[in-house]
Amino acid sequence: MCCKSAWYSRSKLKAIDGKLVSVLPGVAVDSYAAAVIDPIAINAACSKESPFTASGNTLDTPFYTVQFNDKMYLSSLFDKRTKRELCENGQALNTFLLAEDVPLAWDNWDIDADIEYKLRDTATLLESQVVSCGPIEYRIRNRYQLTARSSLTQDIVFYADDPMIRFDTRMDWQDDHRLLKTAFPTSILSDFARQEIQFGHVKRPTTRNTSIEKAKFEVCNHRFTDLSELRYGVSLLNDCKYGISVKDGCMALTLHKGGCRPDAAGDKGIHDCTYALLPHIGDFSSDTVIRAAYCINDPVSIVSGRTQNQQSFVSSSESNVIIETIKPAEGDATNCYILRIYEAEGCASHAKISFGHSVKSVEETNMLEEKLEDIPVCENKVALSLRPFEIKTLRVTY
Incomplete structure (x- = not known):
């Protein structure tokens, strides 16, 4: 099955063992249908030259010119399509922020308002390597030490045929009362953000001018939060993280909350998640944002065998x-x-x-x-x- 409407997933399929594999760009699968992928066409596509060029801390992709800082955060993201810099005043995208998290009540549920003043970038980059550079994707794997006991490994993936930047993340979490966010301070100017709820989305302010707005320092989102101007926007998509804070043009997704009650060890161990940054030309719509959010959460399954294309159910x-x-x-x-x-x-x-x-x-x-x-x-x-x-x-x- 593919996404829930007449959509398709182009660069990612889920194998039968649950692992994600790259496939031929442009493969289209209608909703609730099946399509045959020609191995010859895949081999032909994979034999093409890579469209990615790396030099020092700079990466050139079909969509972006990217610069990384010494922690492999995105210190510059220049969209070639619109000739626009997406980092706000030199602030890096995908910055990991940690804070002590001891709420006054409801240890595993509440986040107190002063959390924003405690957040600090304390992560240490241990290792960075390019693990894939081909005609379909460019993948960088980074390992971080978050605290003395907790670590994180992340693949940053750029695609040849898709403007989405994907972050496949694995956390080995061993801390109590620590909260981890990833921050994306973008240059988008909008006084509200769209955030998905069940069967729709709501608009919430990005300002903190009133007591009501200040109370929205942490809100829920399901598959996406979107900041859009009239002709351009940036979405932060995710597959399982439902807390986020948005202030001005900065979106900060909560990746982990290490509460201790009622289960003292419930949040410890290995945690996998995926989130993605999606700059899009045009305003928010199903075609620009919601489609991509569904495809991250419901990737197409791929199996070996002999069959024919099957029309949509x-x-x-x-x-x-x-x-x-x-x-x-x-x-x-x-x-x-x-x-x-x-x-x-x-x-x-x-x-x-x-x-x-x-x-x-x-x-x-x-x-x-x-x-x-x-x-x-x-x-x-x-x-x-x-x-x-x-x-x-x-x-x-x-």
Whole structure:
């Protein structure tokens, strides 16, 4: 399966053993479908010359000119497409910040407001090496000592066909009452950030002018936080980290919180996560941000075998109308399943839902799967109208 709408994943697939592998750029897989990848085409693509050039602390990619400081943080990120520097006043992107974290209450849940004044860059770079430089990706592996007991290993990945910069991170955490963030002080000027919640997103201020704004020093986000101007923006995507702080143009994602109650050792051990920086041309949309966030969280699976391309089981005609859930229907109903669909951008939309199989009937239901009305089916397609952020539940009988 691919992402939930008519999208595809280009540079990353998940192998059957769970490992991520690079594949031929431009391979397209429709939503809830399968595609055959030609090994000959992959070998031809992998035989091309690398588009990446490194000299000293500077890396030249198809999208960026990147400079690294002595800790291998991104001290300069120049977007060639728009001729724009993304680092704010020389501040480095992907800076690791640590602080003592002893909240007044709820040790594993709360973060106190003074945490922002405690954060310091105390990481020490132990080793840095280039582990991949080919026609598809350029991968740098860095090892850091965060504290006397905790360490971190991270791969920074630049792609030949994708402006996303990916950070595959493994933490060996052995500390109590320490909080770790990664900070991205960007040059984006916006008085609000968009942050994903379930079935949509909310806008939150990036300023601290009032007591209400100051109380939002740490907020939740699911798969993305986005800072956008009218024609350009930067998103911070992630696959499992849900706390973030945003002030002016700086996004600081919380990577770990070493609380001790109720489980004194619950946060200790090996932790893997992935986050990514995505500068995008154009304003926030499903095409520029949400698609990429889904592909990080739901990578395509790849298996060996013989088969043919398989058409999409179900798909949406509009990228902002997302098929989020396919599940069995509740109760004793047979030959039917449930689709849960939502509008993701915050605008009224019309969409056609197409089925790759014969459909007898489609009913709209509420969240409890109680019938509301029948929806006409024409050539195994149904037409829907959705209000901004509306969630629709359909019972499909086949």
